[in-house]
Amino acid sequence: xxxxxxxxxxxxxxxxxxxxxxxxxxxxxxxxxxxxxxxxxxxxxxxxxxxxxxxxxxxxxxxxxxxxxxxxxxxxxxxxxxxxx
Numbered sequence: 001x002x003x004x005x006x007x008x009x010x011x012x013x014x015x016x017x018x019x020x021x022x023x024x025x026x027x028x029x030x031x032x033x034x035x036x037x038x039x040x041x042x043x044x045x046x047x048x049x050x051x052x053x054x055x056x057x058x059x060x061x062x063x064x065x066x067x068x069x070x071x072x073x074x075x076x077x078x079x080x081x082x083x084x085x
Contacts, residue, residue, distance in 0.1 A: 007031040007044055007076040027076070041080055044071070 005012050005028035012028045027038045030047065039047070048071070049063035058066070069085050077083035 005031055005074075007038060007074055008048060008071055009074055038076065041077055041083055 003012070003026065004010060005026070007027045008031050010028045010030060012026070025032065025036070025038075031039050031044055033039055045064060045067050048067040049060060052058055052063040052066060053060065068083070071077060072083055072085045074083075
């Protein structure tokens with residue numbers, strides 16, 4: 001079993017979950033840009049918040065807070081001051 005995505009924690013067990021089917025990446029498809037690079041913290045927070053708002057009755061501010069708490073300990077953000085909750 002592979003480690004989870006370093007940016008969001010999503011399981012990255014299958015190549016299809018990697019950008020461009022690249023299992024060499026340590027972040028998932030959802031945290032990837034079209035060119036294969038990892039999205040920024042604000043991009044990931046907003047994208048994940050938009051997903052949460054589609055999945056459950058939650059407003060934007062609550063979704064952002066939930067995402068920030070959920071990814072606060074992700075390896076990609078360990079040195080990023082704005083990622084601390």
